[in-house]
Amino acid sequence: MSLVEFVGVLRDGIGASDCEFLRDETLAQPVNALTSLAYVGVGLLVIARAVVARRPLAAALVFGTCLVGVGLGSVLFHGPQPDGSRVLHDLPILFTVVFIVAYDLDLVSQRLRHPMVLFGLGSAAATVLTTIDPDLGTGVTGLGVVVLAALEFLIYKRRLRPATTRRQRQGYVTIIAVAAIAGATWLLGRTDSPTCDPNALFQFHGLWHVISAVVFGLWWRLAFGGGRSIPSADPDASVSASAN
DSSP, X not given: OOHHHHHHHHXXXXXXXXXXXXXXXXXXXXXXHHHTHHHHHHHHHHHHHHHXXXXXXXXXXXXHHHHHHHHHXXXXXXXXXXXXXXXXXXXXXXXXXXXXXXXXXXXXXXXXXXXXXXXXXXXXXXXXXXXXXXXXXXXXXXXXHHHHHHHHHHHHHTTSSOOOSHHHXXXXXHHHHHHHHHXXXXXXXXXXXXXXXXXXXXXXHHHHHHHHHHHHHHHHHHHHBTBOOOOTTOHHHHHHHHHO
């Protein structure tokens, strides 16, 4: 397949499965495009809070930039839809999932102590896969979400990110509830959903953008709000963490 043909494939029909009517205007799907800015807002908030607290700056810059990329890529995907918008839409989402998986693996496995290295390797692989076949990249994203959910369950069950206060325990309950709502809005916002109204001002897919952005923000607060959590039963890990 030539580069021209490849770009054409990426451009055909993008956004068509997200219910909102595709207009021949600057913003093809105005509601879905504008609500994508929620990711940008959360990403900038993550970075700003880390700058004020002066930690964890490196992780915050990477994660926040991933979220800003998700938002801008989604604006392009649902808005002017330039050539290659699907890749620009899909890759930052996959990067964000890879980031969370890498840091969760850092807690679950004592052998994997370099989450940023894992993130870099995972992002490189994600870029190659998505460039070769965008559908393959989408499939990897779905698999990554499943892995992420399993890792979060293990972290909670093993108390690797201790929820010792009532506020921390409420944080887990909140993120589970909000994530469930986000998943429901994604399903309700599909074109083949009975709730789909292509010409409505309210779009469930737009609501998905806002709620899923909140989920990412809640995860960051849960994972980094009090600094990197470590297994309380592992004193060596505590020494190592303080040394880093």
